[in-house]
Amino acid sequence: MKTALETPALPALLAARAAAEPGKVAMIVHGAGELTFEEWERRSNEVANALLSMGIGRGERIGLIFPAARWIDYAIAFLGVLKAGAVAVPLADRTPAAEVARIAAHCSISVTIGELADLPRASAEPPGLPNDPDAVAQILYTSGTTGTAKGVAATHANLAFGAVLNPRRPGMRMFAHSRHLVHAFPIGTNAGQMMLLNALNAYPAVVTLPRFTPDRFARLIADHRAGTVFLVPAMAVELLGRREDHDLSSVQLLGSAAAPLPAAVATRLAGMFPNATIANYYTSTEAAPAQTIMIVDPERPGSVGRAAAGGAVRIASPEGEAVRAGETGEVWMRSPAAPRSYYNDTDAASDVFRGGWIRMGDLGYIDEDGYLYLVDRESDVIKSGAFKVSTLKVEEALHAHPAVAEAAAYGVPHPVLGMAVAAAVVLRSPGPDEAIGGGLGTDEADGRHEGAPDDGEVSLAALRAFLAERLARHEIPSQIATMDALPRNAGGKVDKRALRART
Incomplete structure (x- = not known):
């Protein structure tokens, strides 16, 4: 049958x-x-x-x-x-x-x-x-x-x-280990639509809330004893700084989507969700349902996983030819379903959708075991003098600092190099079960904020010294700004155009 x-x-x-x-x-909206x-x-x-x-x-x-x-x-x-x-x-x-x-x-x-x-x-x-x-x-x-x-x-x-x-039985449905699946994705986004499809097809009831705050989200997980949780990295960062302590031991699967999950953030999440498998999902609005899934592995901290759900991933040269394992090129994904396309935009569609393959707009490489690693968005790579700088690599190094909650790297005009590396960071607030051994200060010399670091804080010079152990000289940001929050679009991704406009 x-x-x-x-x-x-x-x-x-x-x-x-x-x-x-x-x-x-099928669906629960907290308070509604x-x-x-x-x-x-x-x-x-x-x-x-x-x-x-x-x-x-x-x-x-x-x-x-x-x-x-x-x-x-x-x-x-x-x-x-x-x-x-x-x-x-x-x-x-x-x-x-x-x-x-x-x-x-x-x-x-x-x-x-x-x-x-x-x-x-x-x-x-x-x-x-x-x-x-x-x-x-x-x-x-x-x-x-x-x-x-x-x-x-x-x-x-x-x-x-x-x-x-x-x-034939409930166990055939997705996330059968859960009675409730909690998320906070907005309507009108690809991630939000995936949660709507989960409400239709998955085993658990899908639970959301009108407005995300870290304490409210943690409370929702605890109250429903949720077995599955989905979020974006920005929400994960906020969750790590929650003020209230809640029992999150019911979570068995924690999925992160919409943007790469920094390794430092994944490590902290593992401590917060002691019984959860943490997975990073990589796809796009254009490519869905094609995706890669990575069960977070300390041995492969930068990987976004291997192709899943019957799809495929490949790396190609600008001319569309396959490249060797380990060689950086353009990331393409193949949808296992009828592929999507751009509506009423034939020229743009022909550049992105080709024979069931979807051009992701990212640069990356695949290792010998088939794991995909992203190098950067094609549009975000910083061409500084004779070098090409990966903003993802700079952001990973910034996230490794204990005082940094969020980080974004981007290029700014430079009279000699053409472009120089700049960064914006958001400082961490300690959660209910942790303490941070020093924050990050700003100084007038960087032209971002007035005032000197408070006692016990880390100066920007010290942060650059920290980065010098992890990055090449040309990769270290020449400008670092501190912000209360990074600008984001409706899908939760950092708006780097807005950051560049501030400079």
Whole structure:
């Protein structure tokens, strides 16, 4: 008997789970309520029928703008749009109005939904419209860290890859070791969409909260005795500096996504989550569901793992030719599902999507055992004089200092070298079970902040001496700024354009 999703579509998956487990909770939003599979099925049918009554046709684009406090309404609206045969365009609620207007014009959005109550009342009966596996189901706009955000189109088959309609037993579903999976990813991001898919297909109930704070997040994990937790490195850093102490021993899998997890941060997380396997996931909005997964290994501190889920990874020269093991080149990934593409942008798509392979925009290498190591974003490599400097390498060295919580390296103009290395750091605050043996001070000579280091703090000169043991001379930042927080985009990635603009 086949258990694979024969006609890949998320509405079919929701209908199957609602029929098999109507009262099972699929999603919990702290302080806002919970959603069962039966309610998700019924209310998304209402949304679909409401859209059809408004004359929405197959393939029309529907904008979805919901705050994190209304993750449940968003999940209902998303499935309702797909059931109506339309295309969902999720947008973060903090997206500026001008950007929303640009996106709406780019993909010709017909209707934008922000309140379910604004839709006409409609029947809860299934609309009965089959979904074409090859039809576009979702357009997700990238974070745009290197330019104008692009719309990444995913088909029904792409979104539903790996899903199963009728598993013989609960253990066949993902994360079966957990009753609850906790995350704090925002709506409108690829990571957030993966959590929505987990709510549909995984075994545990997916739990989130309206706004991330480290203490609230830790409390949520402890209260639900969560077995699985997902976060981004920026959240991990904040979690390490939490003020309250909570029992986190229930966590068996801690997954980090969206950006490389510094080795020093992973080590500290292992101490905070004593029973957890810590995994780093590497993918992109364009490449999903292709990914590499790395179970954090002290023997391979810089690796983001090997290809998983039926995908593949390779390193190529700028001409597209394969390079030898250990040689640095462009990172390409192959999707195991129907690949995604850029919507309404043929030229950009041809540069990134080629024959099922996706150009990641990163430089890296693969060792003899097939483990991928990232060297840097192609756009972030600093060409300083005769040298090329990896910002990831500089950031790893900065993270190794006990006073540094977060770090970002970037290039700034230099009259002789062309570009010079600069860095911004956020200082650590001790957590409830640790003490830091000295902070990082700033001085007037660096032109960043006035004042000298307090007693017991580490000066910037001392930090550079620390880096000199780990970096070549040309890799050591000539400028170091301290900040209360690094600027980030909606997906949690550091906005290096904003950092360069400060200089």
